Amino acid sequence: MLQPVPALSSDNPPDNLQARLQIAVGKALFDKLWVFAPSSTDASDGLGPLYNARSCAGCHQAAANRPVSGSRQSPQPLPKHYLLRLGAQGKDQPDPYLGFQVQGFAYPDLASEGQLRVQDLPEPVPGSDLLRHRRVLEWQPTHSPGPDKTTVRSLRRTPDLSGIGLLALIPEPDLRAQADPEDANGDGISGRINRVPDAIQGRLATGRFGWKAGTASLEEQVLKALHRDIGISSWLFPDADGDCGTRQPLCRNLGNGNSTAQDGFEASRVATDALVRYTRNLPPPATVAKGDRADLFQHTGCAACHRPAYRIPFPDGSLREIQAYTDGLLHDMGPGLSDGLQESGALPSEWRTPPLWGLSRRLDQGKGALLHDGRALTVLESILWHEGEAASSRQRFLTMSRDEQNSLIEFVESL
Ligand code: HEC
Numbered sequence: 001m002l003q004p005v006p007a008l009s010s011d012n013p014p015d016n017l018q019a020r021l022q023i024a025v026g027k028a029l030f031d032k033l034w035v036f037a038p039s040s041t042d043a044s045d046g047l048g049p050l051y052n053a054r055s056c057a058g059c060h061q062a063a064a065n066r067p068v069s070g071s072r073q074s075p076q077p078l079p080k081h082y083l084l085r086l087g088a089q090g091k092d093q094p095d096p097y098l099g100f101q102v103q104g105f106a107y108p109d110l111a112s113e114g115q116l117r118v119q120d121l122p123e124p125v126p127g128s129d130l131l132r133h134r135r136v137l138e139w140q141p142t143h144s145p146g147p148d149k150t151t152v153r154s155l156r157r158t159p160d161l162s163g164i165g166l167l168a169l170i171p172e173p174d175l176r177a178q179a180d181p182e183d184a185n186g187d188g189i190s191g192r193i194n195r196v197p198d199a200i201q202g203r204l205a206t207g208r209f210g211w212k213a214g215t216a217s218l219e220e221q222v223l224k225a226l227h228r229d230i231g232i233s234s235w236l237f238p239d240a241d242g243d244c245g246t247r248q249p250l251c252r253n254l255g256n257g258n259s260t261a262q263d264g265f266e267a268s269r270v271a272t273d274a275l276v277r278y279t280r281n282l283p284p285p286a287t288v289a290k291g292d293r294a295d296l297f298q299h300t301g302c303a304a305c306h307r308p309a310y311r312i313p314f315p316d317g318s319l320r321e322i323q324a325y326t327d328g329l330l331h332d333m334g335p336g337l338s339d340g341l342q343e344s345g346a347l348p349s350e351w352r353t354p355p356l357w358g359l360s361r362r363l364d365q366g367k368g369a370l371l372h373d374g375r376a377l378t379v380l381e382s383i384l385w386h387e388g389e390a391a392s393s394r395q396r397f398l399t400m401s402r403d404e405q406n407s408l409i410e411f412v413e414s415l
């Protein structure tokens, strides 16, 4: 029998006191504002030397509650819940000076890696009278020599983490059954699994997390965030210098917060296990799709990638349905969405289908920051950027009547 997904439970259920306590500790760590070392509390220091935010919530909460986008009038400072990812051309390697991403904050006396500004410029859509906006980035690196000449930049918006632990439980055979890398069925859609190095298991595994499905497990993703975004070392990423590039000696020579009380790192295994468990148990969005035109979502071909539902086997043997609207696969979305960056086997134009569940909560009167870099303010604009494998779906949308288009948008906005 299929049961509804209870509010808080991919651990299914975190019913014993010990599990609930661990989740509460994890929440405190997710919200905690880290401080610079040395400080009076070993358990909270180690921030930086370079960092994007002082807590996980600083980005993930802000992203959930405040869908800010760039200004369409003039360049505006980029809200801190965006990241500028860096990479070498054609290889998944960090910039030797600035690392995997630009950090806008740093230890006192150390320069940050520069401030970012964005502007959204209007762009006509070929074959239609509609407009979409392209996001243009300004970045003045504060450091000299700055990034390598060949370094590629990719702007990323912070995703909503609701139900992330449930997405991790989507069975591998379901993902494989949907994949069609050679487009054998000739529908123009060739979604594929991204096989990535799993840093914990030490082997290749299915990439599931991140905009490019570049990370295999939730634990690795959480510890990577702790390391790169906040500058906190742990058992998997022991370097206390965080994302300080190998050629940046200034931040490599600062003190750090590693302590014996934290197993020799800035965050102990007990702490990171709690953080991972909390993240895994974040409840799925409790929204119910409205509008009677779910059929349009099928007919327009949206459902071919944004697969509505899965049956998830829970650890207690029960099967439950989640309605996440993703196939978890990488798709080539065409040159307009390409970021030029090669990441863990994903090509510059390939993106993992983002789940659409919870979209209604992320939109404020129909507006929010959508797509990987937040360039689309509305569902309509998001659709207009769909090209590559999604080109025929977009074409079907454009040839529908305005009434049908509005009904489809209304349905998507209600998810
Ligand atoms: C500076 C803002 C920022 C901070 C701080 C931050 N994140 Fe994130 N997070 C992001 C962005 C941006 C992504 C998408 C990264 C990508 O795909 O390139 C992300 C992705 C994730 C994902 C994968 C989501 C998905 O849909 O696949 C998880 C899980 C996550 N973060 C957890 C955390 C945890 C736990 C912390 C604290 C240790 C944290 N993050 C701190 C911005 C942030």
Ligand code: HEC
Residues within 6 Å of the ligand: 189, 300, 301, 302, 303, 304, 305, 306, 331, 333, 337, 351, 352, 353, 354, 355, 356, 369, 370, 371, 372, 373, 379, 382, 383, 386, 389, 390, 393, 394, 397, 412
């Ligand atoms: C070929 C697969 C594919 C098809 C078909 C497709 N999408 Fe998408 N969709 C994606 C991918 C991949 C992204 C992420 C692209 C990016 O961020 O650059 C995306 C992003 C979105 C977003 C933004 C979500 C967010 O959280 O930022 C919305 C909304 C959306 N799609 C709706 C639709 C609708 C409506 C349709 C049908 C008209 C559709 N999609 C058809 C793959 C697809």
